[in-house]
């Protein structure tokens with residue numbers, strides 16, 4: 228055996244041992260009756276596990292009250308069945324956050340997120356628990372368009388799994404991923420009050436800007452903003468501009484929400500290789516929505532939608548708008564004057580829909596491009612969304628619906 232081989236086995240044993248260690252939050256002083264805040268105890272358990280190169284931070288059966296806390300690398304937050312972790316609603320618990328990053332730059336947020344992670348790897352949050360963000364006082368005190376704290380916030384992180392937890396009453400975005408890579412969201416449910424007005428309370432279910440290799444499966448979202456929002460426009464000095472790419476959203480159920488799956492309107496860095504399949508949408512404002520506008524720039528391409536049932540959609544079933552300006556009014560005939568193409572002209576092309584069924588109140592299919600850059604190559608097969616409004620196409624090129632090119 229070579230020296231490298233011996234070292235390899237040694238490392239494997241150490242990491243197996245490390246990952247098996249359990250840090251019971253009650254052993255660090257957490258109150259499982261939910262009376263006293265356990266913020267310090269939870270933080271101590273995470274920090275101890277982290278000092279030991281990782282481990283399982285376990286919440287045994289009971290109820291817990293907490294302020295915000297920070298996750299570290301190699302930590303599994305393991306919740307026993309029926310645990311309730313409720314967050315305090317006092318804004319003083321969630322001060323403005325300025326995080327000094329290892330590269331000397333800082334990253335700031337107006338409020339500390341409930342659960343946050345900066346530059347971590349190998350994090351798991353798991354268990355059939357209720358995580359309650361106690362959002363109601365926040366929505367009331369700071370109505371839109373005010374910012375509020377995010378629930379689960381990951382910045383520049385890698386290899387993250389969130390499994391089986393039920394997220395309730397988030398002050399703002401439920402799960403936000405920034406420059407985050409290889410994320411699995413599985414079996415989770417997200418529920419907040421619906422809001423059919425724009426701007427809503429910003430309670431996006433899953434918000435990514437940007438992220439790569441995001442896999443969402445067997446998830447239920449019922450919320451007051453987009454169920455899933457995919458964007459790509461942040462330009463960080465170190466990270467540069469990343470496209471949002473290699474995304475798979477499947478076997479999921481979206482109820483109330485602005486868009487069931489929305490792409491854009493922040494498209495500057497581009498979005499590509501996104502698949503949404505085997506999903507049911509029931510009662511969202513729009514079903515599948517791609518939106519952008521002049522000034523944003525970016526290429527949106529290779530987007531695949533397959534086997535989607537969309538029921539009771541309140542606006543358009545399938546919509547692509549390169550003329551989105553933040554409101555719905557006048558969407559049919561916006562930006563009528565041609566302008567020359569430049570770096571800030573967005574481009575949407577090569578979008579595929581197969582096996583899309585259901586019904587919508589406004590157009591089943593609505594596509595509006597820019598005069599200087601039409602929406603190009605949209606192919607719909609086995610497309611059967613019913614609407615009294617029919618379809619609306621303007622400034623488009625090469626649109627094929629059930630085998631027939633639209634002229």
Ligand SMILES: *[C@@H]1O[C@H](CO)[C@@H](O)[C@H](O)[C@H]1NC(C)=O
Nearest residue numbers: 249251252253254259285287
């Ligand atoms: C965790 O702590 C609780 C309460 O002290 C105890 O009942 C339970 O057995 C502990 N579990 C483990 C795995 O140590």
Ligand SMILES: *[C@@H]1O[C@H](CO)[C@@H](O)[C@H](O)[C@H]1NC(C)=O
Nearest residue numbers: 256257258259260262263264
């Ligand atoms: C809650 O806090 C009070 C006051 O610090 C303390 O006396 C009590 O033991 C705590 N209860 C639990 C269950 O931790």
Ligand SMILES: *[C@@H]1O[C@H](CO)[C@@H](O)[C@H](O)[C@H]1NC(C)=O
Nearest residue numbers: 242277279280281300301349
């Ligand atoms: C995380 O675990 C990996 C593999 O076990 C180890 O190489 C790494 O040093 C750990 N990172 C931290 C920050 O503990």
Ligand SMILES: *[C@@H]1O[C@H](CO)[C@@H](O)[C@H](O)[C@H]1NC(C)=O
Nearest residue numbers: 301302348349350351386387
């Ligand atoms: C991802 O994280 C999980 C849980 O910590 C770990 O078991 C797995 O080895 C990690 N995968 C990679 C590729 O680092």
Ligand SMILES: *[C@@H]1O[C@H](CO)[C@@H](O)[C@H](O)[C@H]1NC(C)=O
Nearest residue numbers: 390391392413414415445446
């Ligand atoms: C989907 O997630 C729910 C809730 O966690 C779970 O009970 C169910 O077994 C999962 N279904 C599949 C097919 O994984």
Ligand SMILES: *[C@@H]1O[C@H](CO)[C@@H](O)[C@H](O)[C@H]1NC(C)=O
Nearest residue numbers: 440472473474475500501502
């Ligand atoms: C597209 O994304 C999937 C993940 O959904 C990934 O497995 C695949 O490799 C990606 N394709 C390309 C060409 O990068």
Ligand SMILES: *[C@@H]1O[C@H](CO)[C@@H](O)[C@H](O)[C@H]1NC(C)=O
Nearest residue numbers: 478479504505506507534535
């Ligand atoms: C289509 O999606 C539905 C709803 O998620 C699912 O039940 C069904 O199995 C899917 N069909 C195929 C052929 O995958």
Ligand SMILES: *[C@@H]1O[C@H](CO)[C@@H](O)[C@H](O)[C@H]1NC(C)=O
Nearest residue numbers: 480482507508509510538539
């Ligand atoms: C859709 O929602 C309606 C109204 O909430 C409900 O009656 C119906 O059962 C739902 N259908 C599906 C397939 O989820």
Ligand SMILES: *[C@@H]1O[C@H](CO)[C@@H](O)[C@H](O)[C@H]1NC(C)=O
Nearest residue numbers: 552553554556557558560561
């Ligand atoms: C969006 O466009 C509509 C008409 O097309 C206009 O009435 C509205 O003022 C525009 N809104 C913004 C924010 O530019």
Ligand SMILES: *[C@@H]1O[C@H](CO)[C@@H](O)[C@H](O)[C@H]1NC(C)=O
Nearest residue numbers: 559560562563564598621622
């Ligand atoms: C299509 O859009 C152009 C401008 O891009 C506008 O002049 C025209 O009125 C629109 N057509 C319809 C039918 O709305």
